[in-house]
Amino acid sequence: MRIIVGAALLALMACSGERQNDNTDANVSAETAVCPPGVSVVDAWTRPARAGQPVSAAYVTLCNGGDADALVGISSVGGPAASAIEMHLSAMSDGVMSMKQVERIDLPANARTTFEPGGAHIMLIGVEREIASGAAPTFKLEFENAEPIHWAFEVRSEDDADDGHSHH
Ligand SMILES: [Cu+2]
Numbered sequence: 001m002r003i004i005v006g007a008a009l010l011a012l013m014a015c016s017g018e019r020q021n022d023n024t025d026a027n028v029s030a031e032t033a034v035c036p037p038g039v040s041v042v043d044a045w046t047r048p049a050r051a052g053q054p055v056s057a058a059y060v061t062l063c064n065g066g067d068a069d070a071l072v073g074i075s076s077v078g079g080p081a082a083s084a085i086e087m088h089l090s091a092m093s094d095g096v097m098s099m100k101q102v103e104r105i106d107l108p109a110n111a112r113t114t115f116e117p118g119g120a121h122i123m124l125i126g127v128e129r130e131i132a133s134g135a136a137p138t139f140k141l142e143f144e145n146a147e148p149i150h151w152a153f154e155v156r157s158e159d160d161a162d163d164g165h166s167h168h
Helices: 004-015
Strands: 027-033 037-048 054-063 069-077 081-093 095-104 106-108 113-116 120-126 138-143 148-150
Touching: 004 138, 037 138, 037 148, 054 138, 095 120, 106 113
Parallel strands: none
Antiparallel strands: 027 113, 037 054, 054 113, 054 120, 069 106, 069 138, 081 095, 081 120, 138 148
């Protein structure tokens, strides 16, 4: 009897973790902002990585001055930066950070949406070539409504990206 109850509980937990493809259950930070018409890039950076590194991450801040839109695709331009590039959301649950792949990240109208460590991020799986300053990757960002954007991401080390939280 105890075993059956345990299995049912596990099934319930698995289901509750399956809400997908919207920002409502994850910590994507979006704040009201005055943006140029359409979707534009405010900031875009990626961590340095060596060829063959299993995973790395990139981050972008997008300003949407048009109607509600969504980021629906990311790919590398000029040769693959990684064997797979996915959009991920991070979420904290019971003190454990987990992440999941999503097909879209909503970009509310007249708002700035920020990808950041611990939140929405671009996951680079299987880094194919070195990512370093002077070897910055260019990504193509595709949107539901706005025109695609090609953007060279700035390469920043974790320390550069770390604003004010000194941990040395
Ligand atoms: Cu991830």
